[in-house]
Amino acid sequence: MNNINRERRQILATLFENVRLENLATYCESASDSPFHFTARCLWFVAGTRRACLVDINAGYKWISDTFEEAEKCSLSQIKLFKTEMLAMPVAKRSGYREIIAQKLCWQQENGLYDKIAATWIPPKPRCVGDSGGFTSVGTTDFLPAILALIYGCSIATFILILELLYKHRTHFRSMISGPGKDSDVSTNKRDEMKRSV
Helix, strand or coil: CHHHHHHHHHHHHHHCCCCCHHHHHHHCCCCCCCCCCCHHHHHHHHHHCCCCCCCCHHHHHHHHHHHCCHHHHHCCCCCCCCCCCCCCCCCCCCCCCHHHHHHHHHHHHHCCHHHHHHHHHCCCCCCCCCCCCCCCCCCHHHHHHHHHHHHHHHHHHHHHHHHHHHHHHHHHHHHHHCCCCHHHHHHHHHHHHHHHHC
């Protein structure tokens, strides 16, 4: 069994070159002797432990949506191991149908027929809704800093307004006591001098 585990670690190490062998031993070992399991059993190993499992995406999504609880769905993550190539429609080299097939495939894509077929036949990715929904209680301590900032801002603004009003009232009161302003004193002095000179 140690030879099997050692070979399994070496194979996985070649797949994941940047992962160390010690981590592979803890994350990717299977719970039994056989490394191959059906989708349900493989995902059953994943549900409660920190193990990895390679399954078909569609079968895995369906099984996870049907059997996993919300907390288990939120703890899962997905690594795309193999890149799938783009699908193509084979057509004979000088076929007269090539242009028609290309137009119809583009038309199906534009009208959303591919998405409709995918929604019907391919199960969607299970969503983790446990964290996002529900009622959340908010106490006074949660928004106390915002209230304090509002109170301090209003009090500072009120204090500045009072200072401005006092300054305006003081300058207005001084101008009333001293009579006409300095400019008017200068103009009256000039008038007096002009009268004397004439």
